[in-house]
Amino acid sequence: GQNIDQPTEMTATEGAIVQINCTYQTSGFNGLFWYQQHAGEAPTFLSYNVLDGLEEKGRFSSFLSRSKGYSYLLLKELQMKDSASYLCAVMDSNYQLIWGAGTKLIIKP
Amino acid sequence: NAGVTQTPKFRVLKTGQSMTLLCAQDMNHEYMYWYRQDPGMGLRLIHYSVGEGTTAKGEVPDGYNVSRLKKQNFLLGLESAAPSQTSVYFCASSDDSSGANVLTFGAGSRLTVL
Numbered sequence: 001g002q003n004i005d006q007p008t009e010m011t012a013t014e015g016a017i018v019q020i021n022c023t024y025q026t027s028g029f030n031g032l033f034w035y036q037q038h039a040g041e042a043p044t045f046l047s048y049n050v051l052d053g054l055e056e057k058g059r060f061s062s063f064l065s066r067s068k069g070y071s072y073l074l075l076k077e078l079q080m081k082d083s084a085s086y087l088c089a090v091m092d093s094n095y096q097l098i099w100g101a102g103t104k105l106i107i108k109p
Numbered sequence: 110n111a112g113v114t115q116t117p118k119f120r121v122l123k124t125g126q127s128m129t130l131l132c133a134q135d136m137n138h139e140y141m142y143w144y145r146q147d148p149g150m151g152l153r154l155i156h157y158s159v160g161e162g163t164t165a166k167g168e169v170p171d172g173y174n175v176s177r178l179k180k181q182n183f184l185l186g187l188e189s190a191a192p193s194q195t196s197v198y199f200c201a202s203s204d205d206s207s208g209a210n211v212l213t214f215g216a217g218s219r220l221t222v223l
Contacts, residue, residue: 004151031209042113042199042214043152050209087152091210099151 002026004100006088011106012078020073020086020103028093034062034073035087037102043087046073075105083107111135115200115215122190122222130185130218132200140203141183142167142212143175145196152199158183190222 003025012018024032031050035043049055049064049071061074075082085102092098113134122128132141139160144152154167156175164175172194174186183202187194197219201212 008149033211035212040217042216043212044214045211048209048211089151095210096154097152097210097212099153101149101151 002098004088004090004098006100006103009104014078014080014107014109016078017076022071022088022100024069024090026090026092026098029066030091030095032064032071033089036084037087038084078107080107113200113202113213113215115218119219124191124222126190127188130198132183132215133181134202138202138204142201143185144199147196192222195222
């Protein structure tokens with residue numbers, strides 16, 4: 001079966017750095033996505049990785065290792081507004097998105 | 110620029126009642142999707158459409174029907190609601206089905222079936 005694993009909840013301090021991991025087992029691979037979802041709101045796109053390595057976009061970076069079936073989202077200089085759920089999704093060989101359950105990130109002052 | 114608009118935002122139904130959720134997008138996207146989001150689970154695809162007049166089943170299609178009569182609209186119907194269909198429903202659209210298929214989501218519709 002296809003599976004996406006990510007931690008259920010993480011807590012971090014304002015101004016710090018946090019790394020959210022995502023491991024996957026899917027039928028093929030056509031890219032990995034990270035979305036941010038604030039409570040009661042729609043998911044919004046953060047990043048897309050299809051090749052191994054690090055993609056940096058401001059305070060957010062996303063890393064992919066296809067051989068290990070592993071990705072992480074790195075958030076730097078955490079702000080209170082970063083409190084949200086972070087969803088990892090993988091596009092399989094049929095171009096279908098498989099979604100993880102999301103990681104709820106709690107930022108403390 | 111409205112993006113993706115879903116109506117209604119909230120609805121309470123009794124078991125056996127029917128209803129339709131409406132999704133409208135103004136980005137001229139070809140692809141549209143209906144997902145449900147339940148606690149502790151990833152988004153699950155109900156039905157999707159690759160263009161006007163076409164629909165296809167997703168991962169959890171049972172109990173739902175859809176129609177895409179106009180490119181900008183994608184309707185999700187529940188003919189006979191069941192408590193198991195209590196969920197938050199998200200519509201999404203995209204202009205590509207492969208590669209960097211970035212989805213734009215609506216704000217969600219919270220449905221409770223009693």
